[in-house]
Amino acid sequence: MPRIYLDYNATTPVRQEVIEAMLPYLHTHFGNPSSVHWAGRRAKQGLEDAREQVAALIHARAAEVVFTSGGTESNNLAFWGVLRAVDGEKTHIVTTAIEHSSVLETARSLAQHHGYRVTIVPVDGEGRVHPEDLRAALRAETALVSIGLANNEIGTIQAVPLLSRIVRERGILFHVDAVQGAGKLPLDVDALGVDLLSLSAHKIYGPKGIGALYIRKGTPFAPLLRGGAQERERRPGTENVAAAVGFGVAAALAARELEASATRFFQLTTKLWQGIRARIPEVFLNGPEHDRLPNTLNVGFVGASGEGLMMGLDLAGIAVSTGSACAAGALEPSHVLLALGRDPSAAQSAIRFSVGKETTEQEVDYLLTVLPQIVARVRAAGRTHEGAG
Amino acid sequence: MNRQPFNNEGDTGDADRSLAVWPQPLPPGRRILAALSGGVDSAVAAALLVEAGYEVIAISMLLAGNAESHDGGCCSLDDFQDARRVTEQLGIPHYVLNLKEAFRRRVMDVFTAEYLRGRTPNPCLLCNRDVKFDLLWQRAQELDAQGIATGHYARVRYNPARGRYQLLRGVDQRKDQSYFLFPLTQAQLARTLFPVGHLTKTAVRAKAAALGLRVAEKPESQDICFIPDGDYARFIEQHLPQDYRRAGEIVDHEGHVLGTHPGIHRFTIGQRRGLGIGGLAEPRYVTHIDPETNRVTVGSKTQLMARGLIAREVNWIEDLPQGACVATVKTRYRQPAIPARVVPQPHGRAEVWFVHPHAGVTPGQAAVFYDGDRVLGGGWIERGL
Numbered sequence: 001m002p003r004i005y006l007d008y009n010a011t012t013p014v015r016q017e018v019i020e021a022m023l024p025y026l027h028t029h030f031g032n033p034s035s036v037h038w039a040g041r042r043a044k045q046g047l048e049d050a051r052e053q054v055a056a057l058i059h060a061r062a063a064e065v066v067f068t069s070g071g072t073e074s075n076n077l078a079f080w081g082v083l084r085a086v087d088g089e090k091t092h093i094v095t096t097a098i099e100h101s102s103v104l105e106t107a108r109s110l111a112q113h114h115g116y117r118v119t120i121v122p123v124d125g126e127g128r129v130h131p132e133d134l135r136a137a138l139r140a141e142t143a144l145v146s147i148g149l150a151n152n153e154i155g156t157i158q159a160v161p162l163l164s165r166i167v168r169e170r171g172i173l174f175h176v177d178a179v180q181g182a183g184k185l186p187l188d189v190d191a192l193g194v195d196l197l198s199l200s201a202h203k204i205y206g207p208k209g210i211g212a213l214y215i216r217k218g219t220p221f222a223p224l225l226r227g228g229a230q231e232r233e234r235r236p237g238t239e240n241v242a243a244a245v246g247f248g249v250a251a252a253l254a255a256r257e258l259e260a261s262a263t264r265f266f267q268l269t270t271k272l273w274q275g276i277r278a279r280i281p282e283v284f285l286n287g288p289e290h291d292r293l294p295n296t297l298n299v300g301f302v303g304a305s306g307e308g309l310m311m312g313l314d315l316a317g318i319a320v321s322t323g324s325a326c327a328a329g330a331l332e333p334s335h336v337l338l339a340l341g342r343d344p345s346a347a348q349s350a351i352r353f354s355v356g357k358e359t360t361e362q363e364v365d366y367l368l369t370v371l372p373q374i375v376a377r378v379r380a381a382g383r384t385h386e387g388a389g
Numbered sequence: 390m391n392r393q394p395f396n397n398e399g400d401t402g403d404a405d406r407s408l409a410v411w412p413q414p415l416p417p418g419r420r421i422l423a424a425l426s427g428g429v430d431s432a433v434a435a436a437l438l439v440e441a442g443y444e445v446i447a448i449s450m451l452l453a454g455n456a457e458s459h460d461g462g463c464c465s466l467d468d469f470q471d472a473r474r475v476t477e478q479l480g481i482p483h484y485v486l487n488l489k490e491a492f493r494r495r496v497m498d499v500f501t502a503e504y505l506r507g508r509t510p511n512p513c514l515l516c517n518r519d520v521k522f523d524l525l526w527q528r529a530q531e532l533d534a535q536g537i538a539t540g541h542y543a544r545v546r547y548n549p550a551r552g553r554y555q556l557l558r559g560v561d562q563r564k565d566q567s568y569f570l571f572p573l574t575q576a577q578l579a580r581t582l583f584p585v586g587h588l589t590k591t592a593v594r595a596k597a598a599a600l601g602l603r604v605a606e607k608p609e610s611q612d613i614c615f616i617p618d619g620d621y622a623r624f625i626e627q628h629l630p631q632d633y634r635r636a637g638e639i640v641d642h643e644g645h646v647l648g649t650h651p652g653i654h655r656f657t658i659g660q661r662r663g664l665g666i667g668g669l670a671e672p673r674y675v676t677h678i679d680p681e682t683n684r685v686t687v688g689s690k691t692q693l694m695a696r697g698l699i700a701r702e703v704n705w706i707e708d709l710p711q712g713a714c715v716a717t718v719k720t721r722y723r724q725p726a727i728p729a730r731v732v733p734q735p736h737g738r739a740e741v742w743f744v745h746p747h748a749g750v751t752p753g754q755a756a757v758f759y760d761g762d763r764v765l766g767g768g769w770i771e772r773g774l
Contacts, residue, residue, distance in 0.1 A: 305531070307486065307487065308527075308528060308531035308532070311446075311484050311528070311531070311532055312531060312532055312533075314482065315446065315482065315532060325485075326451070326487075327466055328449075328451050328466055328469040328485050329449075329451075329469060329473070329484075329485035330451035330485040330486060330487035330489075331485075331487050332487065377530070377531055377532075377533060378531040380530070381527050381528075381530035381531040382527070382531075384527075384530070385523060385524070385526075385527040
């Protein structure tokens with residue numbers, strides 16, 4: 001049975017170049033970068049080279065990049081770091097209905113336990129935030145706005161330069177979760193107009209367990225963890241040097257290959273969407289057809305359960321995703337698709353395909369040969385159990 | 390396959406050891422969905438299917454709540470983790486199905502509503518009839534699987550003379566769970582395997598230990614899975630409709646008011662404790678619960694006795710008897726089957742007449758009719774006679 005991986009938005013394999021760059025830092029250059037001796041200096045050099053590479057990916061300065069444990073920590077740190085440092089009167093935050101759980105749950109926790117008020121800006125049927133909705137959500141006491149650059153489930157890209165102008169001309173800080181945008185879209189913190197920006201290495205063929213938070217120079221910020229002086233006291237704790245080095249190399253390669261990758265990804269997902277439409281009746285796209293993450297395609301199959309489709313594809317060797325899993329491993333209805341206004345049964349009929357560097361046309365062709373039969377079977381089972389769900 | 394038509398002597402074992410009960414035994418290599426709870430029985434069931442050469446796909450069902458970790462229930466995170474680790478040992482894929490919505494509507498809501506009707510519902514029966522076997526089979530069809538399997542202690546056998554599937558008690562009489570399976574239809578029996586039904590619990594544990602399965606020593610789960618602390622009265626109170634009238638009278642069979650009660654959902658037929666009417670000469674038992682008047686009637690042990698019962702929604706696994714038939718009847722899972730005469734009635738009902746008066750006929754529970762090891766059928770207890 002072939003093994004076909006079409007879930008690159010979940011994670012990516014670590015590139016060979018990245019592995020090779022990391023290995024010396026696990027043993028030969030093992031020093032603690034805070035140590036002043038030769039061993040520490042060598043490790044520090046690798047860490048700071050990596051910081052420059054990550055900064056270059058987003059056209060920032062190295063001093064503005066803080067390494068974290070990943071996207072979730074970066075998003076948490078953006079909220080907590082800013083809110084603990086700004087004027088205590090500013091107790092209002094704004095985000096959207098389709099953010100990653102690390103943003104939405106942080107906002108929920110701030111509202112439930114810390115007295116903040118949260119405004120959730122709606123999105124349209126393709127997942128876009130409209131400038132007038134954002135403008136209407138802002139208040140005198142708004143401290144922070146957090147909006148994802150590109151949605152991991154449906155691939156919608158927000159007009160961040162436009163949105164950031166609305167936010168920042170009111171003197172409000174703007175955070176962007178760019179975890180899914182990196183390696184697929186050009187990133188420039190000045191062009192985007194952001195104060196804070198989250199990144200994760202494992203979405204761009206780097207290792208898991210490392211990410212970064214960009215904090216524009218001058219942004220009010222108080223660290224969440226207390227300890228040593230690492231990361232300019234913004235994130236204490238001995239740095240994960242080998243992972244940071246891997247992140248740096250992955251970022252450099254992502255920047256270099258961005259254009260070619262994006263073009264190829266878009267061709268693959270376009271071929272997939274056209275193939276699905278030609279072979280399978282009653283399908284619809286979640287998210288925009290053109291102005292989307294080039295590698296992401298979210299398709300609803302009317303009358304089929306996404307859970308059943310995902311399992312059927314898995315048993316045929318094809319890894320895709322649907323919704324997100326709870327602690328027990330059961331799939332939950334997607335909050336993103338519900339926010340688009342899809343009814344629950346339509347939301348639960350969706351499959352996300354996300355392609356990556358190692359995806360081939362042959363793999364897409366193979367998927368297109370097995371998918372119609374799986375969809376037909378899941379639909380038929382659903383019909384005989386009408387109302388059983 | 391046992392070719393003896395319709396024998397009453399129970400299962401002698403030898404000819405019936407094959408796991409597949411289809412008229413044409415399912416050849417090895419076919420795909421089967423096995424439900425895994427995280428306990429030892431379903432783990433061994435899946436292991437036996439793997440050994441028999443089937444392509445086994447393990448399914449755990451998330452039924453209730455947010456799967457908080459707790460002891461005793463069947464939906465704790467630890468149980469899902471145990472199920473997952475077992476499937477890794479067996480080398481088979483494992484998925485967790487999200488059945489919370491169906492379970493809430495068809496089991497938890499019904500559970501509450503039944504108590505408010507003065508009945509004592511059996512959630513495992515509701516779940517088997519209306520959630521588990523149907524939705525597992527739906528996934529099986531979606532995944533092109535030919536059968537489903539669970540870790541119940543029961544057996545299915547095809548009777549070629551009648552062209553029907555029979556449901557039999559598990560070989561281990563103390564573990565027998567055929568009571569919970571009476572609602573299964575012929576179509577469901579045809580596609581369902583109970584691989585541990587011909588084993589004793591001791592043998593199941595030994596098998597698990599021999600295979601090195603990590604759940605070999607795991608204790609039994611006892612409670613209702615969505616009420617892990619066992620306080621079902623509190624659960625119901627949290628789910629009561631706004632306008633629910635709670636307090637009412639406790640009366641005796643002559644209509645004398647003996648006291649008051651906080652709500653009929655706190656009572657079940659045969660209950661002795663918690664009535665708050667001490668100081669009487671002989672013990673009093675709940676004999677009747679009336680949701681109309683909100684009254685709980687208590688009486689003596691004699692008054693608790695029923696001569697029979699009326700069952701509704703009867704499912705006949707064997708051919709519908711012509712007239713009365715002699716059987717043994719279980720009116721609760723943890724009670725022995727007692728001798729009785731079962732008389733089919735129109736509209737899916739049956740009258741059951743006990744040979745000796747019987748205590749504890751509880752509306753909402755099931756009455757399951759046996760002939761030896763064979764389940765003849767069963768229904769939901771409407772009322773005592």
